[in-house]
Amino acid sequence: MGLGSYIADLYEGFTSVWDAMVVGLQGYVDKPVTLEYPDERVRLPKNSRMQLFNRIEDCIGCNMCAMACPVDCIYIDTVKAAKGEAMPEQYLGKTRDGKEKKLYVTRFDIDMAKCCYCNLCTFPCPTEGLTMTPRFEASVLNRNDLVYHFSQMTPPEIEKVTKAAEEEKKAAEAAKAAAADAKAEAAKAAPPAAAPAAAPAKPAAPAPTPAEPPKAPEPPK
Numbered sequence: 001m002g003l004g005s006y007i008a009d010l011y012e013g014f015t016s017v018w019d020a021m022v023v024g025l026q027g028y029v030d031k032p033v034t035l036e037y038p039d040e041r042v043r044l045p046k047n048s049r050m051q052l053f054n055r056i057e058d059c060i061g062c063n064m065c066a067m068a069c070p071v072d073c074i075y076i077d078t079v080k081a082a083k084g085e086a087m088p089e090q091y092l093g094k095t096r097d098g099k100e101k102k103l104y105v106t107r108f109d110i111d112m113a114k115c116c117y118c119n120l121c122t123f124p125c126p127t128e129g130l131t132m133t134p135r136f137e138a139s140v141l142n143r144n145d146l147v148y149h150f151s152q153m154t155p156p157e158i159e160k161v162t163k164a165a166e167e168e169k170k171a172a173e174a175a176k177a178a179a180a181d182a183k184a185e186a187a188k189a190a191p192p193a194a195a196p197a198a199a200p201a202k203p204a205a206p207a208p209t210p211a212e213p214p215k216a217p218e219p220p221k
């Protein structure tokens, strides 16, 4: 090893120590890029696709969101509202944009553990009640806690509206069957209708035109 190589190694050693010190000292003057979570939180944009939220007061139970979901993680049950049933106003009535609610949404669950955050369910929602929020802190100890329940109906209320809907359906079916029976009875009791008059005879076909008489043979010349 010559003197030149010794001096080159020495120079390289000093410069690499200097470079490392510069990087270390830079940390004191540069702005930090990390956050002291959970004391500090990143502010996500408003249209971030994080946890889903359904404003249940605006849900008409149309099932469009569930049909759009590629992983089938939205579960909806509805019951048709029976006429004249007295239930709390928030279950029926109208949505924010004036759509009439004709179904009780007895179940509206979203399994966020299965959700792939594609946002496809929010676009078909006719009332824009289903949205993705910027809320991202959703860790839980029990996986079942990731199934979000949005329906506010209690089990006794669900039982009551289901029973009323079944009774109304049965009454409608009975009325329909009675109407059909009455119609059949009326048809039996009615006198047989007179036979329709015979159709007029077809006009006789025109007589065929007589064939041209054969020509007389010419006399011999």
Ligand code: SF4
Pocket: 052, 068, 069, 070, 071, 072, 073, 074, 110, 114, 115, 116, 117, 118, 119, 120, 121, 122
């Ligand atoms: S974001 Fe996508 S995966 Fe999640 S519930 Fe909506 S449609 Fe389904």
Ligand code: SF4
Pocket: 054, 058, 059, 060, 061, 062, 063, 064, 065, 066, 076, 124, 125, 126, 127, 128, 129, 130
């Ligand atoms: S598409 Fe909207 S209104 Fe229809 S069931 Fe889903 S959340 Fe409710």
